[in-house]
Amino acid sequence: MTTSDTLEAKPFGGHKPAPATLDFLATRHGLLIDGVWTESAKGERIETVDPATGLVIASVAAGDASDIDRAVAAARRAFEGAWGRTTGAERSRLLTKLAQLIARDADLFFELEILDNGMPAALSRMIVDGAVDLIDYYAGAARRIEGTTTASPEHLVAFGGEALTYTTREAVGVVGQIIPWNVPLSMACLKLAPALAAGCAVVLKPAEETPLSTLHLGKLIQEAGFPNGVVNVVNGRGETAGAALVAHPDVDKIAFTGSTEVGRLIVREAATTMKKVSLELGGKSPVVVFPDADLDLAGPGVAMATFFLQGQNCMAGTRIFVHEKIHDALVERIKAFAGAMKVGHGLDPTNQFGPLISAGHRARVLQRIEEAKASGAELVLGGAPLDRPGFFVPPTIFTRTRPDMKVWREEIFGPVMSIQTFGDEDLDALARRVNDSPFGLSGSVWTRDLSTAHRMAARIRSGHVSINCHGAVASNIPFGGYKESGWGREFGREGLDLYLETKAVTARL
Template sequence: MADVRIAIIGQSAFSADFLKLMVSKGHTICGVFTPLDDPKTGREDTLASTAKKFNLPVFKVKTWRLPKETVKAIPEIFEQYKSVAPDLNVLPYCNQFIPMEVIEFPRLKSINYHPSLLPRHRGAAAINWTLIEGDREAGLTIFWTDDGLDTGPILMRRACTVLPNDTVDSLYSRFLYPEGIKALEESVNLIKTDYAPRLVQPERDATYDPILRGKDERTMIDFSRLTTADQLHNFIRGMDKVPGAWAEIKLTSGTDYERVKLFTSTKYPIEDLGMPDVLRLVNLRGLDKEAIVHSGGLLMFTNGDGRPINVEKLQLVATGKMIRAATYGSAEANRPPLVLSEEEQENVDKIKSIWAAILSSDNIVKSTDFFFSGAGSMDVTRLVEEVKDVVGDSLELDNEDVYMNTQFEDFVEMVVRRTRGESSSGAELDYEPVRLTANKLELKFPNQLFINNKFVNSVKANNTMPSINPTTEESICEVQVATKEDVDKAVKAAKLAFHKDSEWRKMNPRDRGYLLNKLADLMEENKKELATLESLDSGAVYTLALKTHIGMSIAVFRYYAGWCDKLQGDTIPINNARPNENLCLTFPKPIGVCGIITPWNYPLMMVAWKSAACLAAGNTLVLKPAQACPLTALKWAELVARAGFPPGVVNVVPGKGSECGQAILDHPDIKKVGFTGSTPTGKRVMESCSKTLKKCSLELGGKSPFIIFADCDFQRAVRYGMSSVFFNKGENCIAAGRLFVEESIHDEFVAKVVEETKKMTIDDPLKRSTAHGPQNHLKHLQDLEAFCKRGVEEGATLVYGGRRVDRKGYFFMPTIFTDVTDDMFIAKEESFGPIMIISKFANGDIDGVVARANRTDYGLASGVMTADMSKALRVMTDLDAGTCFVNTYNKTDVASPFGGFNQSGFGKDLGQEALREYTKTKSAIIEF
């Protein structure tokens, strides 16, 4: 191609990026013409800065023409322009009027970029009108420059589909900006090869649309004219973010209207989501029906078709403050603007300069959006590190803070409040906490329902239940109890949070993983408080709670945080439909709203096992924690909100299984249930799920056999034999329900176990020396007493324990039975307590003991102790249980799948397997 000398006339990051592309492609740029430097800041346009980096001649022009002159340029400016001897002018983006004398001077003339499909939407507000008019297609045109009316011959057009919720910013960022730069460069290539067309614009379908910026009468929402949901939605998004569609609003209880601009509009799917819960009612001038402020924004019903439109953000015109629409009329929305100290103002000015440098723009205003202005993921890291350099490394700031505060005003407020030690939202999570002192800690925790990131009371007045401390038998506090109506509210919030346009659904998987890690960090920071609550509420020994109950909970969230961006499908070879080819792809998709019902033995850990996988897969959830001990789950909910999870993603509803649990099972909008509990209850759960064909996973009861061969490491066998039963007071799903000990070591084993059991310290679980704390609740203690009584009545030998400890609290002695035959009740049924059931088996009878071990309805776990690995592998293979421990016991790990067979349930917690429980697989068959 012949060399062509190109003059670039314009400004902005768009023009600068076009220049970079042209230089990288080897084009000859003879000169760059930009406006003068900003008179207020002294900054030059980014196009000028970019040109200087390439050592290109830069000319800064205040104006090209005299007033009212359209043809002739100012002579000295024209001479300056001619000095670079251009063959072609390219105007990527130019808001100066360029006289025709300049346009026509080069031998190849001039080309322009225009962000619409000409001849439709001529004028400076082309993108706005594309959306306002409801065009199904948007696009760009490269045309031969005319006298400024966008009527020149067309060289190239490119089109894209307008997405349902496109805004001016999103349309520009995803198509008009990147494709416009490429189209301009390709147009230059066509001109160089003499293949560039000149298609005369037809006048049919041509429109010349008026400007909007600065024209209040054109940007006002006229509800009498915009009478359908489509019209209203298109009008609002057509001005998002600039210039902004405005209306006048007031609380129904108020008297004075105020002007607000409305942003982030969507057509609200009321058939899918139902009516939202009302936070406040408002009037908009000209709108017939009251609008609803709800957790997801502001819901308006049009005057014509009555369909709802939701907006997520409002800008208070009087102050310029941008707020979440859900906060309108609340204390948060009315919080006064920040009053900055001199030092803070200096920092804000420096942060503004950082934004300007990253975005290559001097026009950083309150509403400037970091990403809509062209920033990418690499820019996020740069922003975080540069702001830390300015403010100081002590500032807690990470990438997610940028994603959560994308507008300049919000970002600056967040940084300033962080430096002051305040919450970035201006206030901590709003609830009235229970306060008490225990374990040398000042505890503060919620006792209400957690719905939509708020702690609320039940809809039923005075609907509470006591949470009992099993050590003292006294009430810790009253806890709100969820009704069916409360569950419905929680499900509605979760469903809204799962909607395809929600913040949670639009979040990148890696950012979802960040939130899980952030939650794990907060749990780590609060682990002593969580472990103390677990001890008070469930009787867990504090040292064990710290390591296992809470420690493993934290590890689970970290593990699944790593899985968030690794959920992937398969590419599957299939038979081709000749002569074409076919391809099969699979995609794991989140299921939707999940119901999670957890037991009382590990109050927080069971929440973590299920919710971490559920959230990693992208679902939302409604959790019913154990009725007997809900406090750690509620404290965890507080941490969820503090971590930054969007409202509705996690909801916690303490309550009774018969009402709250059943409401979760019956709710048609819950698509999956994860349950841990007893086998009889699990059967009822499965039956309820079948009525709406819910997917369910059940981790139920067990009677796990532990076979101890004579060739084992004896001391190790004693140690693991005891921990297999007495770990966590026996309140352990996989506890060894029956020990089979080879005859030759049986008596010695029993004697040693009794000796060691007598040494166990039974005391207050908060004491560091305690090995054995109280059982979880009174009914369970009474069941253990009845279990032991039946064992004695059936002829088993009670060697040790079997009764309640003579002290206050639900303490039960570690218990040992021998001479237990296979037909006895205690040999077949689960005690779920610290009761060791020992049976002997004949020396060398491997097949016989395995057969006896498998003679159970359950199949959760099992164990074998032997020095002979061939024997161990043989036994492990034959034992019919979901997990088999070899020369160990209770060794669970976040990466190892956990779940049972038979009447111990189905489905898995933990490991990669658990993610399958919370996803559904979609297949795509492609022919090409």
């Protein structure tokens, strides 16, 4: 029996993946370094698990510091060689080709994201389509990297001379990129596309839990025609490969998405070599529902703000402020919507709610739920693990929470909603409660009153606020956090700026 036959015999939630997916899973996956797929220096490997079943579905090479050294050296050679002299038009053509290849292999990516991460089918399809759009967006941006002209220093002109002063935008150099496990393909493309548009060379470390779609993306990068060494993919654990990448003296910039705790460690280490850092970190996003809100819209909208991707997303709206006049009515709508969500394997397109990423993460989320119960929060839905294979925790809702409770203050990264009420206090008083958090990544306001909506949005200290919806992100909309939610903005023009330096040139004529 072949490895592919063995995989095919596994249940996959009762659904059979496509032959191309089974063949991919059966492949012995390595590291992409300088255009060659290779084993790690020590021969170590990591097993990948389907979180909806708990079964091992693939094995990938696990790199360490020596593999990072090889990858960084390859990226440096590429950056200082022909790649560093490419035009924006050339980079644009390569990115356009890559977008076309992702679209061609959309079905494979669709199943890999489900099997590796556990996400529902509808979300996986959206992620794959979004990856194509994101690469296309930065393919266009590569042609629009421009400098400016400005007035020359007065002291040069004052002595009878003439001068020309202009600026150019140049690639930062060799970039280390570390991505999380919650939306693997999206995160890989969000990091790679602007870096490649700018002309950087990259060492990319996927999350050890979800490397599969990034590995196939690496193959498509080669097929698109990017030169060897421009993109290197080194799987590995954070404490080995990730730490080595951050500490490497020949890396010019680190781009990281993940927890605030790890972000702090990266900042401390990066300070020793003064490399540039951009960080998209944790969140505990507020959702403010005013008494005039459309409850038919807000009920499912607020529910999905929390339970989208099982709450495993940094912009999840998990702190719900609802006016006391509509509290009971809104909670009933949220409870009805969340309680009706069909739970199961993402390969079943009728399922809307998947597992958490791992057994360890499920245990952490369940511990937070028990702490909330013990602290006096009122449980109105969920709150216990599901008795089935995989790492499932159902949608969980707490009311009567207090500002001092961990369930209210700390990021859980799971399907746990906390609700508080507010009265007729003015917007400034309400905003003080809303902003009483170390995080400031996202948020939303729900009301029919246009003035209230914009006045409240202006008072929320977050990098991204939506009105009568939540988490409205797109390729052209900058996204990032205030406070402990990170440094810098991704997506949009601002995402490209993260990978560019500005040089001023003055010539006395």
